Amino acid sequence: MSYLLGIDLGSSSVKVSLVEAESGECKASAYWPETEAPIKALQPGWAEQKSDDWWHYFKMALQKANSKLNSSLSKPNIIEAIGISYQMHGLVCLDKDFQPLRDAIIWCDSRGVPYGKHAPIPGNFTASKLAWVKENEPALFDKIHYIMLPGDYLALRLTGTPATTACGLSEMMLWDFKANDVSSSMMDYFGFSKSILPPLVPTFGEQGRVSARTAAELGLHEGIPVTYRAGDQPNNALSLNVFNPGEIAATAGTSGVVYGIVQNEECRTKNEINTFLHVNHNLGLMHCINGCGILNSWLRHNLAADLSYGQMNDLAATVPVGSEGVSIIPFGNGAERVLGNKDIGSSIHGLNFNRHNRAHLLRAAQEGIAFAFMYGMELMGDIKEIHAGHANMFLSPLFRDTLATISGATISLFDTDGSVGAARGAGLGSGIYANENEAFAPLHQLATVEPRKDYMNPLKDTYQHWKSLLELSLTFNH
Numbered sequence: 472m473s474y475l476l477g478i479d480l481g482s483s484s485v486k487v488s489l490v491e492a493e494s495g496e497c498k499a500s501a502y503w504p505e506t507e508a509p510i511k512a513l514q515p516g517w518a519e520q521k522s523d524d525w526w527h528y529f530k531m532a533l534q535k536a537n538s539k540l541n542s543s544l545s546k547p548n549i550i551e552a553i554g555i556s557y558q559m560h561g562l563v564c565l566d567k568d569f570q571p572l573r574d575a576i577i578w579c580d581s582r583g584v585p586y587g588k589h590a591p592i593p594g595n596f597t598a599s600k601l602a603w604v605k606e607n608e609p610a611l612f613d614k615i616h617y618i619m620l621p622g623d624y625l626a627l628r629l630t631g632t633p634a635t636t637a638c639g640l641s642e643m644m645l646w647d648f649k650a651n652d653v654s655s656s657m658m659d660y661f662g663f664s665k666s667i668l669p670p671l672v673p674t675f676g677e678q679g680r681v682s683a684r685t686a687a688e689l690g691l692h693e694g695i696p697v698t699y700r701a702g703d704q705p706n707n708a709l710s711l712n713v714f715n716p717g718e719i720a721a722t723a724g725t726s727g728v729v730y731g732i733v734q735n736e737e738c739r740t741k742n743e744i745n746t747f748l749h750v751n752h753n754l755g756l757m758h759c760i761n762g763c764g765i766l767n768s769w770l771r772h773n774l775a776a777d778l779s780y781g782q783m784n785d786l787a788a789t790v791p792v793g794s795e796g797v798s799i800i801p802f803g804n805g806a807e808r809v810l811g812n813k814d815i816g817s818s819i820h821g822l823n824f825n826r827h828n829r830a831h832l833l834r835a836a837q838e839g840i841a842f843a844f845m846y847g848m849e850l851m852g853d854i855k856e857i858h859a860g861h862a863n864m865f866l867s868p869l870f871r872d873t874l875a876t877i878s879g880a881t882i883s884l885f886d887t888d889g890s891v892g893a894a895r896g897a898g899l900g901s902g903i904y905a906n907e908n909e910a911f912a913p914l915h916q917l918a919t920v921e922p923r924k925d926y927m928n929p930l931k932d933t934y935q936h937w938k939s940l941l942e943l944s945l946t947f948n949h
Contacts, residue, residue, distance in 0.1 A: 472542060473551045474498065475903070476695075477894025478529060480557040480621050481703065482520065482577055483507040483725075485528035487536050490894035492551050492903050495913035497891050501535030503528045511574060516805065518580040522563050522571050525621065526628050533689060547692050553629065553681070554699035554897030556706035556889040557622030559642050562600040567616040569627060573608070576600045577621075579726075579761065581805050584812055590644075590660060593745060593808050597643035602661050617669050618643075622700045630679030630697055633669040640668070641748040642702050648746070648754070674750050675699055675900035698900030701750050703889055704730050704757055709750050710892025711858035711885055712911040716753060719857045719880070721844070723864030726804070727763030729844055731756045731851050743809045744850050750896070758847030761804035762817060764864050766836050769803075774829045784867045787833035792926050793933040796821040797831045798940055799839035809847045815948045820940050838930075840864065841873040842937045848878055857882045861917050871920045877930050882920040 474489040486502035508528065511519040537544050544550055564572040576582070584594025586602035593599070597620065605612045619627065620643070623635045640646040640653060645668070647654040658665055672678040678697045686693040701709065708720035708730050719731045733754050749755040767780070775783050802810065803817025819832070848854055857874070859865045861884045875882045895910045904910035 473548055474542075475894040475897045475901075476533075476550050476553045477890040477892065477897065478553065478555045478625065479703070479706075479889035479893060480525055480529070480555065480625055481889075482510065482558050482579070485525060485532050486888070486890045487529065487532045488888070488890035488894050489536055489540065489550075490891060490898075492898060495895060495898070495910065497894075499536045499539035500888075500890060501532045501539070503531035503535065510577065510579075514582075516581040518577050519574040520577050522575045522621070522624050525625060529625065530689060537690070545686075545690050545692055550691060550695050551903060552696050552698040552897040552901035554893035554895070554900065555622045555625055555697065556701060556703050556893040556896075557620060557625065559620070559702035559704060560596045560600075561621040562597050562604070563619040563621065563624045564604065564611065564615050565617045565619060565624075565633075566614050569617070569633065572611050572614055573604075575621065575624075576604075579805060581814075584806055586661075588812060590657070592644040592657070594806060594812050598645055598657060598661060598663075601663065605662065615667050618667050619669060620702070622702070623669060626678060626697050626700055629681050629685055631682045631685070632679035634672040634678055635669045636672060636674050636700060637752070638674050638701055638705060638748045638750060640671075641746075646748065648748070673900075674701060675896070677900075696901060697897075699893060699896035701893075701896065702747075704728050705747065705750050705755055706889055706892050706896065707860070708732070708755065708858075709896055710887045710889060711860065712907060712914055713858050714749070714751050714753070714907055717855070719854050721857050721859045721865075721882075723763050723840070723844075723859070723870070724862070725763065725765045725768075727760040727840065727844060727864070729758045729848055729851065729857070731854070743811065744847065745808060756851055758809060758844070758851060759807075760801070760809070760840070760843045760847070761807055762801040762843070763840050765804050766799070766801045766817065766840060767864065770829075770833060770836055774832065780866070783833050784869055786830045787837055788869050790830050790834040792929040794831045794835035794838060795827065796823070797827055797835040798933070798937050799832070799835040800937075800941055800944055801836065801839045801843050809850075810945060813945065813948055815944045818940075818944060834869065837864070837867060837870045838873055838933065839937065841870060841877060842934050844874055845877050845934065846938070846941070854878055854880045856880055859884055860887055861885065862888065872923050872926060873930065875920045876922040876926040877934055879922055881922075883916055884918045884920065886915045886917050
């Protein structure tokens with residue numbers, strides 16, 4: 472029996488999955504740490520992690536997953552290929568010996584916003600973060616040999632081979648879509664030398680092999696190929712078998728994302744929507760909401776600590792559609808691209824102390840998050856179907872019904888995650904699977920959620936009211 476190893480490097484943990492190559496079924500998975508990984512915030516709006524910690528988390532998760540199998544991973548051909556998914560937009564700065572020069576600046580760090588505004592590009596993406604380093608840490612900047620994304624760094628630790636991908640450069644905001652090459656205009660604008668970019672490797676295909684030293688450290692066999700890497704949102708789309716124009720993938724964890732595939736000629740410049748190369752080099756349009764599940768989590772910790780998330784969902788469902796006049800703007804987790812990189816915070820509207828209780832706030836939060844999804848989806852054109860994993864906010868029937876109804880789209884829920892998707896991506900990159908249909912034949916659809924006719928009219932009115940409140944908030948924060 473042989474396996475594909477999938478790695479999902481997140482900001483809260485690193486998860487690994489061992490997928491049986493022949494059947495495509497996940498046989499073991501584990502994550503580390505078991506509590507959320509720390510994020511260092513030395514100043515408001517900053518977010519950093521130690522890149523060496525990611526490696527430690529991966530080692531521990533791999534050990535846990537291996538303990539669930541009866542096979543030794545050190546035997547030849549037990550692991551046929553490795554795929555990597557990773558938190559996007561991070562910045563790892565390495566010296567000439569491939570050692571980190573500083574803690575990694577991760578995806579939710581917003582210190583680069585002023586630099587992005589002038590470019591103009593998203594302020595929380597890698598190029599803007601590097602511009603901040605160049606201006607504020609010039610001595611360190613001069614020592615940079617390579618910059619890398621988190622997944623590039625993990626692959627380097629596995630193989631000893633520095634590399635990145637075109638998809639990765641597009642999420643750095645350093646890719647020229649028309650020229651199909653590194654963006655000379657962006658590199659020149661920021662004063663970056665192209666020499667700090669690692670060599671390019673394909674998203675699918677051999678990107679390096681596990682070194683003898685690393686194999687001994689991890690208990691693996693030397694020479695296993697790394698054959699796939701992608702940022703977490705393109706990888707989530709891959710995990711849900713979303714490859715073709717018109718298909719949509721969504722996630723609703725701490726942050727929420729709608730990721731849609733378009734053909735190159737269909738791409739239009741929209742400042743409120745992010746554009747990347749998808750894993751198959753179609754274009755991916757991404758609408759991201761920083762204040763998604765983190766709002767639900769905040770309410771639980773501050774108003775409903777006595778309830779589980781399932782009980783919160785049940786309590787919210789006791790309130791009618793529209794939350795009897797309570798509206799919540801959920802953008803309380805930093806600057807939002809869909810709002811022109813403004814940080815307007817979260818706000819509660821229409822609260823009546825004699826009428827409303829925490830159930831109204833819980834429902835208004837879930838409706839507000841769904842409305843934030845819809846606000847960006849309106850910029851992406853007509854959406855007929857949303858693919859999503861059965862996890863996080865998509866575990867809530869109320870949230871699913873609200874999003875399906877307000878968007879008019881069918882939601883298809885699947886049993887998968889990023890590490891399993893990365894493993895199947897490795898199978899594609901190594902040639903074990905001939906095509907996407909073969910790789911994702913084992914993908915199991917759990918349920919379908921259709922728009923609810925009884926929600927339609929009250930939700931439309933509630934959404935229009937919510938949008939008017941959002942526009943007022945944007946005006947006051949101009």
